[in-house]
Amino acid sequence: MATKSLQIDIVSDVMCPWCIVGYRRLEQALSQFDNLDVTLQWHPFELNPAMGPDGQHLGEHIAEKYGSTPEQSAQNRQRLTQMGADLGFTFNFSDSSRIYNTLLAHQLLYWAADSGKQTELKLALFTSYFTEQKNPDDIEVLVEAATRVGLDAIEARMVLTDKRFEKTVQQEEQLWISRGIQAVPAIVFNQQYLVSGAQDPATIAELITQLTTDAA
Template sequence: MTTLQIDIVSDIACPWCAIGYARLEKAMAALNDEMDFAIEWHSFELNPDPAADAEPILPALARKYGRSEDEVRDNQSQMMVVAKELGLNFEKLQERYTRNTFDAHRLVKWAGEQGKQTDMKMACFEAYFGRAENISDSDVLVACAESAGLDGNEARAVLSSDRYADAVREDEAKYQQAGVSAVPAYIINQTYLISGAQEPETLTQAFREISEEI
């Protein structure tokens, strides 16, 4: 059976990354009898300045994209509908604040060494989009780690150190140099790039075409 390696470049602060993974899961499930998948998450920061003040998300996005706050609210509302259909908790999507995710990415790296990378990522998505929690706060991140089945004390030890900081920075530099400027981005077998939160059917077709070429 063919195995596809999928390197996912994403940010915890990106709702389309959560939606994209939920769609990817559907695609992988549809191909369960045809191929195996190996997933690895990689870091990307939408808000890379750790010193920046947190802002309410709606006016922050309105300013960033040159839109009215009402337009942003409508866009977020539509996203909430899409998320609900996929079984994602986006209840507090419009109530969150802009957050730096560097420490969260460090914990995702740590979780990966224990086979819990995706679980940690999902816990962070749930905290940020479902509960509008401060995803840059150590206590919130420790709670995410514990909900993902990881040791909270170990998570706190990682956060109080600089462990995995270099790994996150290397990740970000590598994929920026490779031309990834928006997320989610999927690199298949380190060769094929699929950008954006594509529909399951689109991914399924792409994976079949790729498997025929390898």
């Protein structure tokens, strides 16, 4: 059977719990296909571009941004924790959880793409933030994540301190916003078909089947 190609672009933020849920569901959908050559790239989106260097208490942030009560916020965290567990990912929300700016993290991810380690780094950053409750706006945390996936620590630190990719990342963010992306995850298949949010594996698999059949 001939190998079929599929390009997947994921617009995402490290702060977004639904982004790791969506990715794990995408993995489940892709596992149903043989002879599929997948090219996957992550693209930047900042949920909180104006967030200060110290971040903000998660509960306060959710209340301010979405008007959620403490009870609603707790229920949502419990729901996400169960979803994560079902997908093999650990969310460790706590009363002290904070939300942060992710511009530095996106710069590191942009750099990691050339080495073929972008997805590994993205997953390491999800783990660092959601599971280990570390600050992804901290250079030491980011360098640690980079070395965890086999990237060079010295070069990673230089990328983060000289901010060589900052403007490029910001321009890419604006590009996706100009294309109508207002929330994440946003998953684009073959530069043409958009799936918004963390859809279930069956829905994604149905689209992949359609795309690979049309391309046959």
